[in-house]
Amino acid sequence: MTRRLAMLPQAWLRFWFSPEPAASLGIGRLIFFTLLAFFYLPHDFSAWGTVSLAYWQPIWLFRWLHLPPLSPGAISTLQAIWKVALFGAAAGFLTRTSMAVVAVLGTYLLGLGHNFGQVYHFDAILVIAFWVLAFSRAGDAWSMDAWRRGSPAAASGEYRWPVQLILVTQALVFFAAGVAKLWTSGAQWFLSDHLALLLQRVQYHISDADPLVPWGSFIASTPLLYHGMALTTVVVETAYPLALFSRRLRAPLVVAGMALVVGIRALMGPTFEHFLFINVFWVPWHRLLRIADAGPARRTAPPVSSVQET
Amino acid sequence: MGKVRLILVHGLIAIVLGGSAYDILTRQEHWPWSNYPMFAQVHRTSVLNWYRLYGVDDRDRELPLLKPAYLWPLDQSRLSIGLRAIAQEDGSGPRLREAVANALERYEDRRRAGEHDGPELRGMRLYSVQWDVVPYATNFESPSSRMLVAEVMRSGP
Numbered sequence: 137m138t139r140r141l142a143m144l145p146q147a148w149l150r151f152w153f154s155p156e157p158a159a160s161l162g163i164g165r166l167i168f169f170t171l172l173a174f175f176y177l178p179h180d181f182s183a184w185g186t187v188s189l190a191y192w193q194p195i196w197l198f199r200w201l202h203l204p205p206l207s208p209g210a211i212s213t214l215q216a217i218w219k220v221a222l223f224g225a226a227a228g229f230l231t232r233t234s235m236a237v238v239a240v241l242g243t244y245l246l247g248l249g250h251n252f253g254q255v256y257h258f259d260a261i262l263v264i265a266f267w268v269l270a271f272s273r274a275g276d277a278w279s280m281d282a283w284r285r286g287s288p289a290a291a292s293g294e295y296r297w298p299v300q301l302i303l304v305t306q307a308l309v310f311f312a313a314g315v316a317k318l319w320t321s322g323a324q325w326f327l328s329d330h331l332a333l334l335l336q337r338v339q340y341h342i343s344d345a346d347p348l349v350p351w352g353s354f355i356a357s358t359p360l361l362y363h364g365m366a367l368t369t370v371v372v373e374t375a376y377p378l379a380l381f382s383r384r385l386r387a388p389l390v391v392a393g394m395a396l397v398v399g400i401r402a403l404m405g406p407t408f409e410h411f412l413f414i415n416v417f418w419v420p421w422h423r424l425l426r427i428a429d430a431g432p433a434r435r436t437a438p439p440v441s442s443v444q445e446t
Numbered sequence: 447m448g449k450v451r452l453i454l455v456h457g458l459i460a461i462v463l464g465g466s467a468y469d470i471l472t473r474q475e476h477w478p479w480s481n482y483p484m485f486a487q488v489h490r491t492s493v494l495n496w497y498r499l500y501g502v503d504d505r506d507r508e509l510p511l512l513k514p515a516y517l518w519p520l521d522q523s524r525l526s527i528g529l530r531a532i533a534q535e536d537g538s539g540p541r542l543r544e545a546v547a548n549a550l551e552r553y554e555d556r557r558r559a560g561e562h563d564g565p566e567l568r569g570m571r572l573y574s575v576q577w578d579v580v581p582y583a584t585n586f587e588s589p590s591s592r593m594l595v596a597e598v599m600r601s602g603p
Contacts, residue, residue, distance in 0.1 A: 152455075152459070184519060187520065188544055190548060191532075195477050249519060252524060255480070257484060264462055267458075268458065271454070301459055315470060315481075316470075316482055336579045343521075344523045350582065353581040357581060
């Protein structure tokens with residue numbers, strides 16, 4: 137027991153700071169910010185500046201920082217800077233500055249809507265990821281900054297902890313959702329007709345968007361289906377943190393988590409699409425690169441037997 | 447990694463994970479942290495109560511405002527929960543009327559700008575609507591009850 141306790145600090149350091157090539161974090165940054173830049177490009181936050189203060193019910197962060205709803209013009213300016221910074225962070229141009237701007241302005245812009253009546257959960261993890269990346273060295277590879285610098289970065293724990301912190305945060309999101317269900321409702325969450333009722337209720341246009349498919353009522357009429365879906369939801373959510381430690385469970389849990397998000401959007405309405413973008417950090421990009429690099433070499437190398445013959 | 451950098455990174459890890467752990471354990475929300483309580487409370491009844499805005503046209507016909515384009519960026523969920531919270535405050539009458547008036551103004555501004563193809567409205571009413579939930583929401587047009595909460599009509603022609 138004492139020996140195991142003594143190993144904890146080492147395990148902790150290994151988990152967060154084992155040296156990793158800069159490529160995984162760099163490619164993750166590139167794909168993550170590219171997806172977000174294109175996702176938010178048509179999105180206009182300035183409309184919040186025209187909503188009456190009668191709706192204003194500030195969340196703690198805006199109250200604490202005394203952040204007001206700005207005018208439409210001011211929000212337009214901020215969002216233009218933010219969107220340029222998103223593309224800058226994706227391209228790895230002045231990466232640290234771009235990511236810092238993304239984090240600061242993104243917190244305001246994405247947080248703004250939550251002050252008007254309801255706090256949604258679609259983008260919270262994105263804001264946390266912005267701040268984690270703002271403190272990281274995600275621009276050391278696969279970036280214009282790295283290309284200008286020339287010399288490749290050596291493997292370091294600097295390229296592991298940001299990815300790990302984002303993934304642990306995502307695992308906690310699912311875990312929290314599972315725990316909330318069990319803590320609030322216990323086994324009744326999947327043993328009762330709760331999910332059937334939920335699937336029926338959303339047909340009454342009560343979500344921020346309508347379900348993409350009208351299958352909710354059919355599922356709600358099939359107890360085996362909705363009890364099974366409810367149980368699967370709770371199991372996947374509470375077990376999700378295992379994906380951090382088990383290589384065998386990682387892929388099934390991550391795919392199941394993505395399926396949950398897609399299922400919620402399709403059957404119930406809430407617009408969780410951009411929540412999916414965080415999954416790019418699960419991919420071990422440097423390993424895929426190694427495989428891709430080895431591929432052409434394998435294909436062009438002469439067969440061993442023919443080499444031996446000559 | 448240098449010592450200062452290591453301390454800084456550990457500070458960041460502590461803030462991110464500490465915020466999540468605090469919200470999960472205390473069952474609170476501090477955006478961007480949360481205990482993610484959505485859908486956690488079991489529904490034991492098939493009755494649905496919802497605050498909904500209805501537009502009133504020049505022939506006094508009522509139209510439920512469902513299309514996202516009508517009142518964007520306000521949506522069905524945010525409107526219902528937000529307006530209910532306002533209505534439950536003491537002396538909320540003037541604030542509620544201002545909120546509904548802003549929704550009417552938003553609808554008309556967006557209609558004139560071609561952002562949606564809804565009819566011209568001369569007023570807006572906020573109802574507390576109740577349905578007995580049935581498959582495919584076939585009774586959507588005929589709720590079991592409706593109670594007027596607030597009303598705003600445009601003055602002039």
